[in-house]
Amino acid sequence: MLFASLYTSGSGVQAASSYLDITGNNIANATTTGFKTVEAGFQDFLYNGLITGGANRPGQTPPGGIQVGSGAALTSTEGVFTQGPLTPTGHQFDLAINGKGFFQVTLPDGSTALTRDGSFNRDSNGQLVTSQGFLLNPPITVPPGTSSVGIASDGTVTAVTQSGTQTLGQITLTDVRNPAGLLRVGSNLYTASPASGPPQAGTPGTGVLGTLSQSTLEGSNVDISTELVHLIIAQGAFLYNSQALLASNETLADTTAQLFP
DSSP, rough: HHOOOOOOOHHHHHHHHHHHHHHHHHTTTSSSTTEEEEEEEEEOOOEEEOOOOOBBTTBBEHHHHEEEEEEEEEEEEEEOOOOOOOEEOOTBBEEEEEEEEEEEEETTTTEEEEEEEOOOOOOTBEEOOOOOOOOSSSBBBBOOOEEEEEOOTEEEEEEEEEEEEEEHHHHHHHEEOOOOEEEEEEETTTOOOTTTTOHHHEEESTTTTTTTEEEEEEEOOOOOOHHHHHHHHHHHHHHHHHHHHHHHHHHHHHHHHHHHO
């Protein structure tokens, strides 16, 4: 049983450590544009059934039996895709999604990724790119001599140039059936996975897709007060499991010393 307690307490330390890592990452991204909170999921390990409840034994019928658990483990990390606060910026290429959906961008290797970070700007070719330089897909090119750009809630992009007002194209949004299944790859980017389902593009404001708000950015949806509570819980679980691990180790050492003086 002492070896089992070592394993059980050790699994608790690992689970609490993972909880601290996830909570710390949420807090670190409390000001990251378009960041979505990550929630940790845990489950208990298998139980050893020492006595089965309700089993008939000579002269007795145990009502509940005896089961001893073997610890806990991190089983999932799921994104919480609730709306973040919208903040006006005054920058004409900043875009916020009000509702569901993602911007689709093209990565340097030609693959596509999704993002809620709408802090776009022009590159040397006049094309709209993210702050990391990833090209918006489908591409929008702002011609030279443009004095202002307007982006409607449905994604229609128009530009005022020396020759008049012209339409530059249409910004689309992309959604997946299960956003919690998206893979986070850093730089505010997600990629589709079998768990998320394939991306489906459409016009903003149609179907389940949200609308666009120009000169606005969506903030992180991290709730600091909630994360601080999680931090306290994770820290306490780590401490208590560490103490249980230490107690089990000391008891095992004392027992070994008595059996093998």
